[in-house]
Amino acid sequence: MKIRKLIAGNWKMNGSLAANAALLDGLLAGVGAAAAEVAVCVPAPYLAQVGARLQGSPIALGAQDVSAYAQGAYTGEVSAAMLQDFGVRYVLVGHSERRQYHGETDATVAAKARAALSAGIVPVVCIGETLVQRDAGQTEAVVGAQFAAVAEALGESIDGIVLAYEPVWAIGTGKTATPEQAQAVHAGLRARLRDAYPAAAGVRILYGGSMNAANAAELLAQPDIDGGLIGGASLKAPDFLTIVAAAQ
Numbered sequence: 511m512k513i514r515k516l517i518a519g520n521w522k523m524n525g526s527l528a529a530n531a532a533l534l535d536g537l538l539a540g541v542g543a544a545a546a547e548v549a550v551c552v553p554a555p556y557l558a559q560v561g562a563r564l565q566g567s568p569i570a571l572g573a574q575d576v577s578a579y580a581q582g583a584y585t586g587e588v589s590a591a592m593l594q595d596f597g598v599r600y601v602l603v604g605h606s607e608r609r610q611y612h613g614e615t616d617a618t619v620a621a622k623a624r625a626a627l628s629a630g631i632v633p634v635v636c637i638g639e640t641l642v643q644r645d646a647g648q649t650e651a652v653v654g655a656q657f658a659a660v661a662e663a664l665g666e667s668i669d670g671i672v673l674a675y676e677p678v679w680a681i682g683t684g685k686t687a688t689p690e691q692a693q694a695v696h697a698g699l700r701a702r703l704r705d706a707y708p709a710a711a712g713v714r715i716l717y718g719g720s721m722n723a724a725n726a727a728e729l730l731a732q733p734d735i736d737g738g739l740i741g742g743a744s745l746k747a748p749d750f751l752t753i754v755a756a757a758q
């Protein structure tokens with residue numbers, strides 16, 4: 511089955527009105543008729559700016575987090591309906607930085623994924639092991655448990671998500687998983703998706719963690735790597751566009 515790849519930029523907490531405008535100019539000038547689907551996940555205050563600029567373009571709007579709750583007394587939170595109001599198509603949930611610095615548990619991540627789906631937004635569910643866990647031979651178990659929590663909560667609607675495998679030790683460190691290491695985990699996740707629900711075998715599984723213009727082609731050539739979640743390299747238009755072009 512040929513799956514259309516997705517290349518999603520994760521701007522994290524970077525940008526300004528001026529810097530975003532310049533980055534978007536660069537992306538829109540070069541994106542052309544990309545084979546892959548392209549998205550940028552931007553800080554919440556810039557959703558309106560970026561959404562307006564991307565309207566009618568081939569680049570989709572994404573957010574970096576969503577509340578598990580629908581509305582009400584949750585100061586500082588942004589609901590899925592609010593994201594939908596601004597034309598958001600994708601939202602990251604369970605990024606390792608949210609798990610690590612904001613105490614997000616598997617249960618929180620699952621609830622956020624469900625909230626996104628109920629508003630018609632595709633959750634990009636991030637999972638991945640730390641270096642200590644990898645060295646202890648626990649990669650499969652850790653990633654499997656993170657996946658299982660989401661699969662259990664979503665049931666058959668698991669086929670509406672995007673999965674992102676992001677080994678924590680590779681994020682922002684310049685250390686990428688080798689294509690073989692990544693492929694092995696992705697193949698395991700594909701099997702878990704198929705076991706959870708046959709139609710979910712077509713769920714896209716992105717790789718994230720120091721993917722850049724130099725290493726993207728080799729990673730994206732792996733049979734079970736269906737795209738990339740790009741942090742640092744998504745802030746430079748030429749680098750991001752090189753990655754987009756590598757995704758066939």
Ligand code: PGA
Binds near residue numbers: 520680739741742
């Ligand atoms: P990186 O970040 O590409 O800068 O390693 C990826 C991510 O955290 O999504």
